[in-house]
Amino acid sequence: MTLKLKDQFSYLLPGYVLIFGINGNIKFANQQFETEFEGINNIYNAHDKGFKDNLNYSVQELINSKSNNGNIVTYLKHKTKDSGIWIKWNLKFDRNSKSVFANGQDFSEDYNFQEIMKDAQSAAEIGIWEYDIEKNKTIWSEVVYDIHEIEDRSQFNLEDAVDFYHPDSKDLIENAVQEAIIHNKPWDLICQLNTAKGNTIWVRARGRKKINDGKTERLIGTFQKIDANKRLELSLQKAEENLAQIIKYTPAAVAMFDLNMCYIAHSDRWLEDYKLKDQHLIGRSHYEIFPDVLDRWKEDHKRVMNGETLINREDEWKRKDGSTVYINWELRPWKDSNGEIGGLIMYTQVITDQVKNRKHLESLIDELNRSNSDLEQFAYVASHDMKEPVRMINSFSDLLRLKYADQLDEKGKTYLSKIKNSSERMTKMISSLLDYARIGQNSERQTTFLFSKSLNNVLEDQSKFLSERNAKVSLNSSDHEIYYNPNFLRIILTNLIINGVKYNKNVNPEISIDLEKQENDLIVKVRDNGIGIEKGNEAKVFGIFQRLQNSSDYAGTGIGLALVKKIIESGGGNITYESDGKNGTIFIFKLRSVKKE
Amino acid sequence: MRILHVEDNPGDSMLIKEAFSEINNECEILQARNGKEALNMIQAKEVEPNLILLDINMPVMNGKEFLKILKYQDDLLHIPVVVLSSSRAQTDVNECYRNHANSYINKGDSFDDYIQNANAILEYWNSKNVGPSIH
Numbered sequence: 117m118t119l120k121l122k123d124q125f126s127y128l129l130p131g132y133v134l135i136f137g138i139n140g141n142i143k144f145a146n147q148q149f150e151t152e153f154e155g156i157n158n159i160y161n162a163h164d165k166g167f168k169d170n171l172n173y174s175v176q177e178l179i180n181s182k183s184n185n186g187n188i189v190t191y192l193k194h195k196t197k198d199s200g201i202w203i204k205w206n207l208k209f210d211r212n213s214k215s216v217f218a219n220g221q222d223f224s225e226d227y228n229f230q231e232i233m234k235d236a237q238s239a240a241e242i243g244i245w246e247y248d249i250e251k252n253k254t255i256w257s258e259v260v261y262d263i264h265e266i267e268d269r270s271q272f273n274l275e276d277a278v279d280f281y282h283p284d285s286k287d288l289i290e291n292a293v294q295e296a297i298i299h300n301k302p303w304d305l306i307c308q309l310n311t312a313k314g315n316t317i318w319v320r321a322r323g324r325k326k327i328n329d330g331k332t333e334r335l336i337g338t339f340q341k342i343d344a345n346k347r348l349e350l351s352l353q354k355a356e357e358n359l360a361q362i363i364k365y366t367p368a369a370v371a372m373f374d375l376n377m378c379y380i381a382h383s384d385r386w387l388e389d390y391k392l393k394d395q396h397l398i399g400r401s402h403y404e405i406f407p408d409v410l411d412r413w414k415e416d417h418k419r420v421m422n423g424e425t426l427i428n429r430e431d432e433w434k435r436k437d438g439s440t441v442y443i444n445w446e447l448r449p450w451k452d453s454n455g456e457i458g459g460l461i462m463y464t465q466v467i468t469d470q471v472k473n474r475k476h477l478e479s480l481i482d483e484l485n486r487s488n489s490d491l492e493q494f495a496y497v498a499s500h501d502m503k504e505p506v507r508m509i510n511s512f513s514d515l516l517r518l519k520y521a522d523q524l525d526e527k528g529k530t531y532l533s534k535i536k537n538s539s540e541r542m543t544k545m546i547s548s549l550l551d552y553a554r555i556g557q558n559s560e561r562q563t564t565f566l567f568s569k570s571l572n573n574v575l576e577d578q579s580k581f582l583s584e585r586n587a588k589v590s591l592n593s594s595d596h597e598i599y600y601n602p603n604f605l606r607i608i609l610t611n612l613i614i615n616g617v618k619y620n621k622n623v624n625p626e627i628s629i630d631l632e633k634q635e636n637d638l639i640v641k642v643r644d645n646g647i648g649i650e651k652g653n654e655a656k657v658f659g660i661f662q663r664l665q666n667s668s669d670y671a672g673t674g675i676g677l678a679l680v681k682k683i684i685e686s687g688g689g690n691i692t693y694e695s696d697g698k699n700g701t702i703f704i705f706k707l708r709s710v711k712k713e
Numbered sequence: 714m715r716i717l718h719v720e721d722n723p724g725d726s727m728l729i730k731e732a733f734s735e736i737n738n739e740c741e742i743l744q745a746r747n748g749k750e751a752l753n754m755i756q757a758k759e760v761e762p763n764l765i766l767l768d769i770n771m772p773v774m775n776g777k778e779f780l781k782i783l784k785y786q787d788d789l790l791h792i793p794v795v796v797l798s799s800s801r802a803q804t805d806v807n808e809c810y811r812n813h814a815n816s817y818i819n820k821g822d823s824f825d826d827y828i829q830n831a832n833a834i835l836e837y838w839n840s841k842n843v844g845p846s847i848h
Contacts (some may be wrong), residue, residue, distance in 0.1 A: 324797040342719050500799075503799060504799065506822075507820065507821070507823075508722075508725075510725070510823050510824075511821070511822075511823055511824040511826075511827060512728070512824075515728070515731055518824065540822075542822075543822045
């Protein structure tokens with residue numbers, strides 16, 4: 117009965133019809149199926165194992181499912197002897213008869229699917245390929261052959277396909293395939309290919325492993341020829357790689373970031389300076405590497421991403437660990453091939469040591485200035501307060517002599533004159549000391565005046581002293597204008613002239629002065645014919661309260677030359693002297709005569 | 714002639730007295746130890762000096778504070794004031810003149826200087842025996 121039915125109706129049934137039993141065996145196949153597939157048995161030892169497995173898989177799934185009337189639609193490709201066809205299978209499980217009814221329609225013909233695929237592939241110049249791992253069999257689409265420029269397709273063995281890759285790319289592709297098979301890792305590579313006609317082209321090869329039914333493993337993928345634009349992009353990428361190489365070996369801490377402040381490249385020095393030696397930075401966020409990046413720096417980064425260039429020659433960075441780092445930094449945006457800002461380049465120089473040294477030096481100078489000014493303050497106050505009692509001693513010894521001299525004997529008068537002499541000398545010393553201390557305190561006005569005017573004032577002041585000693589003072593060179601504190605120049609000239617005359621054994625002491633203009637400065641030479649300064653006294657000459665001669669032979673306070681030196685140096689000048697220790701001394705000094713704005 | 718010497722240092726007070734007595738026996742020297750004392754003496758109307766000799770650095774009320782009160786009182790500002798100070802600082806000189814001191818001289822370093830100062834003060838008084846008005 118069953119056979120009869122088969123004979124009568126099977127040729128009438130549309131498409132392919134199969135009936136599976138509960139054990140998965142085919143109980144019935146219609147005429148069309150038997151014609152196309154060359155009999156039912158042929159399926160079991162078919163060359164198209166994939167088809168049978170896939171169909172069986174769906175049938176088993178349907179039988180095992182709990183639903184009463186299950187239904188599955190699946191598209192399967194069946195390879196025939198000539199080519200392959202796509203069949204849309206509609207599977208239905210009937211629980212009463214415990215059978216699966218399968219009806220297949222030739223899908224490829226209906227929709228001309230392959231043609232559409234083919235057109236789509238060639239339009240995009242994207243080829244598709246498939247590799248059956250188990251069978252070690254490869255299928256290429258037309259476009260893949262076209263890209264390889266293979267004309268005679270029948271003569272070509274697909275197993276040799278990998279030989280088309282450029283030697284640089286071959287290892288890359290073979291590794292990627294291995295990775296895909298073992299670890300299911302997809303690949304997307306840009307490779308160089310030598311075509312059958314000997315042309316070198318760039319291709320983009322993508323692929324992944326596809327598991328169809330839990331057993332069969334296949335690799336599928338696309339293959340695309342890359343045009344000129346793509347090659348340009350690649351060469352730019354190459355250029356970027358070169359840039360990264362250059363950055364790597366730059367002997368400064370440099371790093372290149374993308375728009376998200378992730379590292380693209382950095383110099384070795386960057387790792388060194390920030391003690392990141394064993395860290396891998398590329399691709400990681402700057403803010404992750406340095407969690408204590410200052411908020412204002414983050415703002416700076418944003419500004420640079422908007423096109424600004426920022427430079428800070430000395431920036432303080434208080435780090436989380438409590439240390440303070442000083443940095444000289446520059447931030448510049450970098451632009452991609454389209455002229456768009458792609459991120460920023462950061463250059464930094466850790467200058468902590470330099471800054472700390474400088475700050476230490478500054479604090480030492482501050483301290484020195486402070487102690488100097490404290491000293492001047494002390495000298496001023498001390499000498500000012502000392503004046504009072506000395507004035508009293510001096511004045512009362514005068515009064516004593518005036519009113520009671522006749523009541524004293526000779527010894528008493530001598531004692532009184534000793535008191536008087538000492539107090540007078542003390543008065544002069546205190547006055548000089550006050551002058552000395554005042555140099556640092558007084559900021560007296562500077563004016564422009566002729567040197568000779570100042571000299572003449574001094575000669576007038578000292579006319580009595582000079583005429584008593586038959587001294588002669590002369591200006592030998594031409595006169596010059598000077599911008600200086602007139603009171604200071606008066607003190608300088610007074611001290612040098614008086615010293616030159618006082619420390620002099622000649623009957624006619626002579627002082628000659630020469631001037632020489634040096635840009636804004638005035639070099640002054642004061643030459644005397646006095647007793648000179650013996651060798652070995654260089655350090656003492658300008659020292660305060662230093663006297664080279666006995667006070668019994670030469671009166672003096674021991675402050676004069678110290679005062680002169682201090683005045684000259686406070687104005688930025690300097691003073692030296694020349695002497696053979698017998699025939700006079702030449703004092704040479706430079707007066708800075710620069711007008712400040 | 715009556716001079717009020719305002720000075721805290723007894724040595725100076727004594728030297729001024731001696732210096733004036735050396736050159737003119739007719740001078741009456743009154744003495745106050747600070748500005749406050751001097752002001753009390755003047756305001757009590759017990760005495761009105763022809764001239765005030767004023768030191769600057771003094772306790773209680775210094776010379777500058779004294780000038781600021783005396784020279785801003787209509788009935789007293791006519792009394793001439795000669796500042797006699799050891800300070801040579803220009804700021805001190807300026808400040809005293811700004812507060813209407815009539816003259817400013819430095820204390821001497823010897824008794825001879827005190828005598829010269831006393832002479833100068835008397836000459837000043839002789840040439841201007843009426844105090845200058847500041848109005």
